[in-house]
Amino acid sequence: MPKSELVENLDLDNYKYGFVDPESHVYRTKPGLDESIVREISRQKEEPDWMLKFRLKALRVYESKPMPTWGGDLSDLEATLKEIYFYVKPQEQTERSWEDVPDNIKNTFEKLGIPEAEQKALAGVGAQYESEMVYHSLKEEWSSKGVIFDSIEDGLKNHPEIFKEHFGTIIPIADNKFSALNAAVWSGGSFVYVPKGVHLETPLQAYFRVNQERMGQFERTLIIVDEGARAHYIEGCTAPVYSTDSFHSGVIEIVVKKNARFRYTTIQNWSNNMYNLVTQRAVVQENATMEWLDGNLGSKLTMKYPSCYLMGRGAHGSIMSIAYAGSGQHQDTGGKVVHAAENTTSSIISKSISKEDGRSSYRGLCKVLEGATGSRSNVECDALLINETSRTDTYPYIEVDEKCATVGHEATVSKVGDEQLFYLKNRGLSEEEAMALVVRGFLEPIAKELPLEYAVELNRLIELEMEGSVG
Amino acid sequence: MSNAPALEIQGLSAKVANEDTSILKDLDLVVEPGQIHAIMGPNGSGKSTLAKVLSGHPSYQVTSGEVLYLGQSILDLEPDERALAGIFMAFQYPVEIPGVSIANFLRTALQARLGHGEELDLFDFQDQLLEAMELLEVEPSFAERPVNDGFSGGEKKRNEILQMAVLRPSLAIMDETDSGLDIDALQVVSKGVNSLHKQNPEMTILLITHYQRILDYIKPDLVHVMVDGKIVRTGGPELALELEKQGYADWKISS
Numbered sequence: 108m109p110k111s112e113l114v115e116n117l118d119l120d121n122y123k124y125g126f127v128d129p130e131s132h133v134y135r136t137k138p139g140l141d142e143s144i145v146r147e148i149s150r151q152k153e154e155p156d157w158m159l160k161f162r163l164k165a166l167r168v169y170e171s172k173p174m175p176t177w178g179g180d181l182s183d184l185e186a187t188l189k190e191i192y193f194y195v196k197p198q199e200q201t202e203r204s205w206e207d208v209p210d211n212i213k214n215t216f217e218k219l220g221i222p223e224a225e226q227k228a229l230a231g232v233g234a235q236y237e238s239e240m241v242y243h244s245l246k247e248e249w250s251s252k253g254v255i256f257d258s259i260e261d262g263l264k265n266h267p268e269i270f271k272e273h274f275g276t277i278i279p280i281a282d283n284k285f286s287a288l289n290a291a292v293w294s295g296g297s298f299v300y301v302p303k304g305v306h307l308e309t310p311l312q313a314y315f316r317v318n319q320e321r322m323g324q325f326e327r328t329l330i331i332v333d334e335g336a337r338a339h340y341i342e343g344c345t346a347p348v349y350s351t352d353s354f355h356s357g358v359i360e361i362v363v364k365k366n367a368r369f370r371y372t373t374i375q376n377w378s379n380n381m382y383n384l385v386t387q388r389a390v391v392q393e394n395a396t397m398e399w400l401d402g403n404l405g406s407k408l409t410m411k412y413p414s415c416y417l418m419g420r421g422a423h424g425s426i427m428s429i430a431y432a433g434s435g436q437h438q439d440t441g442g443k444v445v446h447a448a449e450n451t452t453s454s455i456i457s458k459s460i461s462k463e464d465g466r467s468s469y470r471g472l473c474k475v476l477e478g479a480t481g482s483r484s485n486v487e488c489d490a491l492l493i494n495e496t497s498r499t500d501t502y503p504y505i506e507v508d509e510k511c512a513t514v515g516h517e518a519t520v521s522k523v524g525d526e527q528l529f530y531l532k533n534r535g536l537s538e539e540e541a542m543a544l545v546v547r548g549f550l551e552p553i554a555k556e557l558p559l560e561y562a563v564e565l566n567r568l569i570e571l572e573m574e575g576s577v578g
Numbered sequence: 579m580s581n582a583p584a585l586e587i588q589g590l591s592a593k594v595a596n597e598d599t600s601i602l603k604d605l606d607l608v609v610e611p612g613q614i615h616a617i618m619g620p621n622g623s624g625k626s627t628l629a630k631v632l633s634g635h636p637s638y639q640v641t642s643g644e645v646l647y648l649g650q651s652i653l654d655l656e657p658d659e660r661a662l663a664g665i666f667m668a669f670q671y672p673v674e675i676p677g678v679s680i681a682n683f684l685r686t687a688l689q690a691r692l693g694h695g696e697e698l699d700l701f702d703f704q705d706q707l708l709e710a711m712e713l714l715e716v717e718p719s720f721a722e723r724p725v726n727d728g729f730s731g732g733e734k735k736r737n738e739i740l741q742m743a744v745l746r747p748s749l750a751i752m753d754e755t756d757s758g759l760d761i762d763a764l765q766v767v768s769k770g771v772n773s774l775h776k777q778n779p780e781m782t783i784l785l786i787t788h789y790q791r792i793l794d795y796i797k798p799d800l801v802h803v804m805v806d807g808k809i810v811r812t813g814g815p816e817l818a819l820e821l822e823k824q825g826y827a828d829w830k831i832s833s
Contacts, residue, residue: 525636530673533633534687534741535661544686548677548724 122405124345125378128215128318132237134196138321139189142166145291148194152260152294157271165280165290172284178439178470179408184382187352191323193292195237201258202242212236219345221314227560231256233313235326238294249307255300256311259327262298269300274329277360277416278388286386289325289358296326296357299340300333301367307338310372310558315355317346317381323354330360332367332395341372341558345405348378352407355381361389363397365419370398374561376568377405379435385411393419393448400556401428403438404568412470414443417451417482424453427553429565432465432497433572441471441502446482446512457488458553460546461497462572470502473514480511490520491549493542493573521549542573582649584749584782585609585632590643591807592631600641601627603807611648611748614775614783616793618818619804620826625786626670628804629753632784633667634660647749662691666747668738670754675725680737681707683725684744691745710743713773715766732763739770746774751784756792768795790822 134151136144145166149159174181202208205222216222216234225232231245233256240258249256255266263270280290297313317324332338346353355377363369369389377383383406389397399413415424426442444453459467469488490499501518523545531541546569547554554562585607592602601624609615619625631638632645634657645652652660675683684707689698707721714736726734735755742750752771756764772795775781785796793801793815801817802809805826811817 524673526673527675529633529635529657530669531675531683532657533661533667533669534683534745535658535690536687537658537690538656540686540690541658544678544683545675548675551677 122348122378124219124376125348126218127347128211130319131209131211132195132197132319133199135192135319136194138192140193140292144193148292148294151194151196154263155267158263161275161280162291165287168281169284169287169291172281172287175284178410178468179437181408183352184354187354187382188323190351191321191354192319193323193325194294195319195322196239197236198239198241201240201261203244205242205244208242212241215316215318216242216314219314219316228309229312230254230307230309231311233258233297233311235295235313235315235324237317237319237322238324240295240297243297245311252305253302254305254307255298257298259293259296259298259329262329266298266300269331270298270329273331273360273362275360277362277390278358278386283386285356285384286358289327289356289386292323293325293327293358295324296328297330297340298328299330299338301331301336301338303333304335305333306336310339310341312341312343315342315344317353317355320347320349321351321353322346323356325355326357328357328359330362330369330371332361332363332369334364335366336364337368339370339372341561342374343561344373344375344377346378346381349380351380353378353381355383355385355406357385357387359385359387361387361397363389363391363395365393365395367392368396370400371413372400372402372558372561374402374557374564375405375409379405379407379433381406383409383411385409387411387413388416389414389424390416390418391422391424394421395419396423396425398425399427399442400553401426401440402557402561402565403428403430403440404565406436406438408437408439410439412441412443412472414445415453416445416447417453418447420449420451422448422451424451426453426455426457427556428457429550429553430457430459430467431568431572432459432461432467434463434465437466437468439468439470441469441488443472444474444484446475446479446484446509448479450481451479452482453484455484455486455488456553458491458550459488459499460491460493460549461499462493464496464498466498466500468500468502469518472504472506473516475507475509475512475514477508479509482509482512484513485515487517489518489549491546492520492522493546539570539573543570546573582646583608584611584613584648585784586646586649588644588646590631590645591641592627592638593641595637595639601807602631604643605808607802607809609782609784611782612780613799614785614796616785616787616798616801616818617804617809618787618790618801618821621788623804624807625788625804626753629667629670629751629784629786632751633657633665658690664748666742666745666750668735668742668750668752668755670757672726672729672734672738674727676727678725679722680725680740681721684721684741687741687745706744710740713743713770714740716740731758732760735759735763735767736770739767743770743774746778746781748780749782749784751786753786754788755785756787756789764792765795768792771796790818793818
């Protein structure tokens, strides 16, 4: 009788990015935050005076705003923020050649497969380690066409006019407490400009790594896609597993000009001791298209609602998100669309999976302003619960001030059914394989949009996460 | 072991877990390898329960008796272990798996049958799948559809036999495969089963049905009548015709 040799001993360390490299930095601020730290960050970066003023103003706004109470549990965050390092400088400058990146940092990214990624079809690669972009490169083919893909600091230095025109205008300092915090202490992130009519055929990719314990990473990205241009930007994030909490709070500002198309893909796979509070927003002009593809797999708590402000007639915004909340995780994610012009269209598709005591919340806003006639929006959020203890909530906000607009909302909650598992087991799949297959099927509509290596990674992760999830 | 029956059920009693009433009551049945046996009976006689118990459905509990498959007890095996051993059930109500294509599903199921480190040959798989689809008279695009999701009743049943054709079980339990099929679909499905049996004469089939109709197309070696949780009569194919004329009413009274 053939006994099942099926249940392979899968690697039980589900989080393969949890390794720690020796601490190494050329400079870091003392733990906690005060004005001297903000000044020091600005001094280290040799910034123009207007930026220092911007930072100091932001610090005051940050300090004046109360901790939000409407999303995830932030009650321990105040104490955490007193302990973390707000700025850790790993090396003196951003390297253009991979060879020049210090060995220890290079090794980390090689373990994460970053130079390999560059070999594949990417137009450019950036890598951030702790607070700074340690590496940034763009293929000659694209730089010769006027595409800019730099660290945000180099963007400020080398392209001050276009930088200043947009920086902080899409997400103003006072937008929320964490956008204010980011504005005060931002460091690292990308500056991207795609000139009129240029179609970047392959994606730009940025990779974010936190290595230091009790680290705060505050990258700031500004992307301008000029009229008729097309591009795709991908970011990935990981960190070691520590018993203390870390903090990541990015601000991503995007302008998609007339007739342009832009997609921003995130695969966030932070370790489960990371607070991940991110503000991402795109302004979408006439007949332009913005697509957010947002994968939230890691972190302790994520609060992130990518948004599209549809400012020009015929603009289109799309937000597709996957959230996975395993044990001890809360994914409070969703999307926001504001229809501010005629005939604008938007679609939000959100899929979440909660396992064990994991919690996923969909939080979304669809707002149609008066005068945005003929606008259409559709929101679909589906939640899948793996265990009895798993939790999901939906908080959809819809505000329509225009009579001639169509807004649809649909939400489903499903459980992985016993009959589904039995059916699949009857065909020879183990319980874990059966569970993974059902979950993969649930995510399929979004997973198929992911770049191949991320789709493969997502599958691998689901298989590992479904180990021991049953019963 | 080589002479063991494909299936030998000895004094099997079973109930729904967490309930008291037995559904199968001291049931005996022997099916030799390569034979086709039909189990007929009125609604509520326990036919589908028998299919589920043989497959290891977690909602049912065996209270006494034994089930031997090729001479070995299977009662301690998980449903997937039974499947890997060669037992397959065509479901009366096939389950929907949204987002998972039939091709992907079958690839995963075949891969599960290989040893550690072995990889399924995808070209062989494609050939097998195409052949099975031709047999069941479905378009090649059928395999790209999500498993049973939005399928008509007939498509679901075809999909069951399609899976049977690809997975090649040695014991196939068909649980009311004929229910809800129109005559055309019934013919296609029956033709499929017959052709599989012809290709693999060692395949044993337990055909559970309420109606005689399917037995016009799939010829059983033996017909068993099941009433109130046990086999009350066994005979040749003519027994099915007799039942068709007389109905089950008499059996209910006599049991």
